Amino acid sequence: MDEAKPKRPSTTAIARYYEERYHRLLRVAEGIVGDPDLAHDAVQDGFARVIRSRESFRDDGSVEGWIWRTVVRAALDVRAKRLLTADTPEVAHEPGNGFGDPIRSLIAALPERQRLVLFLRYYADLDYDRIAAALDIRSGTVAATLNQAHKNLRRLLEEVHQ
Amino acid sequence: MTLSDPLVREALDRQVPRRPERRPDWPDVLARSTNDRERRHRRTLAVLAIAAALAIVASALAAAGHDPFGTLSAWLNGNPGTPASKAEQAGFTARNGSSYAAFPAGTKLRRLDQASVAGKTFVLLGFKSGESLCLQLEHVDQCVTLRELDSSPAPALVAAENLLEVGNKTSLADSIIGFADDTVKSVQYRSGHGPWQTAPVENNVFLGLSHRRAILPHSRLPQPISSIDQVRAVTKAGRTVAVPFVSGYVSYPAGLPTVPSYVSVGAPKPAQLPGPAKTTTPFPGGTISWLVHHQPRGTAWSPRPSHILGTSALVYSRAVQPDPANPLRVGLFLRKAAGMFNRRQAKTGALVLCKTDLLPLTPGGGWSCFPPTSSGLLFRPGHPFEFGGIRGGQQVTELTGVAADTVARLSLYLGSGRVIPAALRNNAFSLGAPTTQFPAKLVAYDARGRVLGLQIIAGPAHPVPCPPLQRWPASKLPATRPYQRIDLGTLTVDGHHILGMTAAQVTAALGEPTRAAGFKRLGFAQPAYFYGGTLPSGTVLRVQFRREKHGAKAFALDYQGRGLTDATLGHVLNLAPQALEQSLTKSYGYRIASAYGSAPAGLGIPVGVGCSGVVTNASGQTQIEFGLNPSEGGRPFINIQSG
Numbered sequence: 001m002d003e004a005k006p007k008r009p010s011t012t013a014i015a016r017y018y019e020e021r022y023h024r025l026l027r028v029a030e031g032i033v034g035d036p037d038l039a040h041d042a043v044q045d046g047f048a049r050v051i052r053s054r055e056s057f058r059d060d061g062s063v064e065g066w067i068w069r070t071v072v073r074a075a076l077d078v079r080a081k082r083l084l085t086a087d088t089p090e091v092a093h094e095p096g097n098g099f100g101d102p103i104r105s106l107i108a109a110l111p112e113r114q115r116l117v118l119f120l121r122y123y124a125d126l127d128y129d130r131i132a133a134a135l136d137i138r139s140g141t142v143a144a145t146l147n148q149a150h151k152n153l154r155r156l157l158e159e160v161h162q
Numbered sequence: 163m164t165l166s167d168p169l170v171r172e173a174l175d176r177q178v179p180r181r182p183e184r185r186p187d188w189p190d191v192l193a194r195s196t197n198d199r200e201r202r203h204r205r206t207l208a209v210l211a212i213a214a215a216l217a218i219v220a221s222a223l224a225a226a227g228h229d230p231f232g233t234l235s236a237w238l239n240g241n242p243g244t245p246a247s248k249a250e251q252a253g254f255t256a257r258n259g260s261s262y263a264a265f266p267a268g269t270k271l272r273r274l275d276q277a278s279v280a281g282k283t284f285v286l287l288g289f290k291s292g293e294s295l296c297l298q299l300e301h302v303d304q305c306v307t308l309r310e311l312d313s314s315p316a317p318a319l320v321a322a323e324n325l326l327e328v329g330n331k332t333s334l335a336d337s338i339i340g341f342a343d344d345t346v347k348s349v350q351y352r353s354g355h356g357p358w359q360t361a362p363v364e365n366n367v368f369l370g371l372s373h374r375r376a377i378l379p380h381s382r383l384p385q386p387i388s389s390i391d392q393v394r395a396v397t398k399a400g401r402t403v404a405v406p407f408v409s410g411y412v413s414y415p416a417g418l419p420t421v422p423s424y425v426s427v428g429a430p431k432p433a434q435l436p437g438p439a440k441t442t443t444p445f446p447g448g449t450i451s452w453l454v455h456h457q458p459r460g461t462a463w464s465p466r467p468s469h470i471l472g473t474s475a476l477v478y479s480r481a482v483q484p485d486p487a488n489p490l491r492v493g494l495f496l497r498k499a500a501g502m503f504n505r506r507q508a509k510t511g512a513l514v515l516c517k518t519d520l521l522p523l524t525p526g527g528g529w530s531c532f533p534p535t536s537s538g539l540l541f542r543p544g545h546p547f548e549f550g551g552i553r554g555g556q557q558v559t560e561l562t563g564v565a566a567d568t569v570a571r572l573s574l575y576l577g578s579g580r581v582i583p584a585a586l587r588n589n590a591f592s593l594g595a596p597t598t599q600f601p602a603k604l605v606a607y608d609a610r611g612r613v614l615g616l617q618i619i620a621g622p623a624h625p626v627p628c629p630p631l632q633r634w635p636a637s638k639l640p641a642t643r644p645y646q647r648i649d650l651g652t653l654t655v656d657g658h659h660i661l662g663m664t665a666a667q668v669t670a671a672l673g674e675p676t677r678a679a680g681f682k683r684l685g686f687a688q689p690a691y692f693y694g695g696t697l698p699s700g701t702v703l704r705v706q707f708r709r710e711k712h713g714a715k716a717f718a719l720d721y722q723g724r725g726l727t728d729a730t731l732g733h734v735l736n737l738a739p740q741a742l743e744q745s746l747t748k749s750y751g752y753r754i755a756s757a758y759g760s761a762p763a764g765l766g767i768p769v770g771v772g773c774s775g776v777v778t779n780a781s782g783q784t785q786i787e788f789g790l791n792p793s794e795g796g797r798p799f800i801n802i803q804s805g
Binding site for chain 1: 170171178184187194529533680697
């Protein structure tokens with residue numbers, strides 16, 4: 001996918017990007033929705049939206065950023081739907097009952113934007129510009145948010161390990 | 163910023179592990195984008211699968227229903243077993259005292275049972291508190307209400323299962339603990355189709371342990387759960403009675419499958435479960451008046467700073483005990499929204515309702531916040547209650563939540579037909595229910611008995627028979643391409659050794675691939691060659707490479723497509739998986755590591771898609787996985803890995 005000259009992507013190019021990045025997309029989506037099956041659903045729905053809205057894509061942005069933005073939105077929608085219809089809004093696990101995962105709670109304790117930036121940086125290996133495009137924020141904001149997320153998570157982890 | 167911090171990296175890896183077994187599915191994307199016939203067909207199949215699962219749950223419970231739970235003589239005077247040691251009692255008292263929601267002061271711990279495994283002795287402790295009987299094994303505590311025992315369809319009830327550390331980090335023990343009535347002599351349990359193991363009943367409780375070695379230390383296991391699949395009670399009269407049990411979030415209510423299977427999860431529609439199928443009056447949105455107006459209901463309590471990431475965001479907080487018979491409290495707090503939801507859901511500074519569960523014997527920690535409305539209400543239209551999470555072990559599902567002022571009562575309608583009312587006080591609710599009887603529907607009613615809202619709660623996964631192989635007649639089999647000529651004995655392709663070779667050597671042997679991917683980028687991308695197609699879902703052969711010190715080396719061959727031909731076995735992907743498994747063992751001497759379809763949940767299969775089997779060579783260095791992919795219409799595949 002050509003990032004230098006954004007243009008309306010072909011279905012084949014989108015399919016190729018999907019196949020190549022599927023596991024990264026899945027990890028980011030799972031970070032958001034908290035469940036691998038729902039994450040797969042979110043990735044599938046996200047790309048279905050990408051296909052449906054391909055014609056309306058304009059030549060004023062990054063194709064990759066547009067795809068990531070769509071998938072992240074799909075994952076947030078799945079999570080919102082899960083809040084309404086299923087079992088675990090925001091935080092599913094409680095530490096200390098033998099089945100919980102305190103790490104999940106700690107990451108969930110981060111503000112939404114910090115979580116998303118962290119997921120896109122770590123799970124998707126996107127650079128600051130691509131993260132900025134995916135979240136519709138400035139690159140400088142990405143750097144600051146990532147730094148803050150790291151500090152917060154580090155602090156919370158140290159609390160747990162003490 | 164760098165993510166080289168090992169603590170943070172480990173945390174993120176634990177949050178979302180890599181899932182190489184997951185496969186992209188481009189045709190599904192296309193189907194979703196066009197909402198075509200195939201998608202509707204898939205939906206129909208899912209509905210049928212859910213209906214079948216519900217029928218299995220109902221019939222299995224009905225079959226077991228003639229043998230209900232009886233008397234627990236050892237607990238009648240409230241003092242079963244013997245007093246706990248001073249150290250055990252002191253540890254319990256300290257833990258109980260440090261949690262906000264505590265059992266009554268002076269609660270005495272009792273020694274109920276003990277068992278040894280691999281030279282280590284585990285002691286099962288317990289106590290009675292109000293209407294609950296509680297068990298404690300290592301760090302796991304689980305209480306079961308007398309009502310739940312009375313409702314049990316079998317004379318024994320599993321309270322919890324766990325995976326315990328025994329000695330060094332990879333020496334582990336599967337464990338189950340629970341209650342059994344006076345008619346039960348012992349409880350038996352097993353993993354897969356392995357031998358039944360026996361735990362005698364002492365003081366109307368049982369402790370079952372089974373030693374196993376893991377590949378990873380306990381702390382690094384992605385899912386540190388017991389591998390026990392089935393439990394049954396043996397009565398003093400010599401009868402065996404199946405005990406409902408959930409294993410790794412999979413339930414086998416009709417017993418372990420006797421045909422190759424995979425597990426399937428589905429969420430039923432409201433009309434497929436007992437109870438009302440739809441709301442009977444609209445819910446326009448709502449609030450919790452006393453909380454918004456800072457009235458001192460419940461008891462004083464403040465969330466930990468990590469709940470709110472800064473005390474400046476906290477507006478007001480209280481703790482509520484929904485059920486007087488259960489020490490659990492629900493911590494409710496209002497905080498200001500700050501980046502928690504997207505801007506359409508909540509403006510920065512808007513009031514957000516959050517909750518946490520304050521559990522006995524634990525410090526607590528998890529919390530939930532719920533999307534507010536743009537008009538400042540705590541509950542959105544159509545959503546008169548919110549869950550704060552489902553917690554507890556696998557056997558008992560405990561729900562806690564918050565409800566708007568207009569909710570007068572809530573009831574849980576289980577797939578088994580049982581109805582459990584939620585304890586509701588000061589807008590907080592809690593209830594516990596046996597996981598084996600899910601899926602369920604939680605319904606909220608107003609004071610006039612009208613249905614304000616309902617939510618479906620999914621149940622454990624159930625086994626589903628694998629699809630049969632659709633054999634193609636010889637006349638329709640495609641021509642075999644050079645890279646489809648394989649020798650499964652020597653693992654050569656068209657006479658060339660491929661595994662362990664560099665990309666250049668693979669190209670020299672098999673020709674230019676249709677597509678090469680992942681070679682130029684650093685990071686997680688898996689280098690691969692694709693032959694006969696450009697996408698993993700449509701390719702004939704994918705050669706996977708592993709990055710090594712001196713460049714990428716091929717380590718796996720993933721085949722699909724009927725043209726694949728073995729010199730001895732012929733068209734191997736046109737053979738039924740069981741026949742292929744037999745041929746691999748007889749013709750080439752491979753050993754069965756996991757028989758086809760025997761592990762429907764995929765446990766223990768490194769690369770599993772459900773309907774699969776695994777054979778290995780004598781050293782275990784070479785592994786061949788084969789099967790039918792149920793998510794792709796039963797398409798046959800074979801994956802070969804070495805080194």
